[in-house]
Amino acid sequence: MNKIKTNENIWNRLYESRQNVLTFPAEPLVRYMHYLYKPGQVSSVKVLDFGFGSGNNFKFLSDFGFNMYGYEITEHARQITLERLPSDFDPGRLVVAPANTPLPFEKETFDCIIAWQVLNYNTYESLQ
Numbered sequence: 001m002n003k004i005k006t007n008e009n010i011w012n013r014l015y016e017s018r019q020n021v022l023t024f025p026a027e028p029l030v031r032y033m034h035y036l037y038k039p040g041q042v043s044s045v046k047v048l049d050f051g052f053g054s055g056n057n058f059k060f061l062s063d064f065g066f067n068m069y070g071y072e073i074t075e076h077a078r079q080i081t082l083e084r085l086p087s088d089f090d091p092g093r094l095v096v097a098p099a100n101t102p103l104p105f106e107k108e109t110f111d112c113i114i115a116w117q118v119l120n121y122n123t124y125e126s127l128q
Helices: 003-016 027-036 056-064 075-084
Strands: 046-050 067-072 094-096 112-114
Touching: 003 075, 027 056, 046 056, 056 067, 056 075, 067 075, 075 094
Parallel strands: 046 067, 046 112, 067 094
Antiparallel strands: none
16 A cells, blocks of 8 residues: 555544544644734635644634635545534535545635645655
8 A cells, every 4th residue: 555545544544533633723823824814804815724634723714714625635534624614614615535636726726725734744755
């Protein structure tokens, strides 16, 4: 099994068992976004949360008012995140696809891309 598939299987098991559900957003991300953007001025800012995981950062950014989209490699993570969001959130904005496939978004779709911890949990080879 290749490293990408092994990585996907590990994250799938973690989210399926709900062993990796984080409650709070990352504090440095909260500080950074508050520094860059002001409440009430962000609804037109399109943000991609690349590797949204259990949705802790995604929910914070959505609640703050950003126009949110997400990408993840496991359906279990998507379901956990959808449980945290309002019922009127469009689930089509949370994309699940294998790690080695192109994203289904046009170039320059997003004003900001967040990839919190994605690089940390991968090897150099798996990111190429």
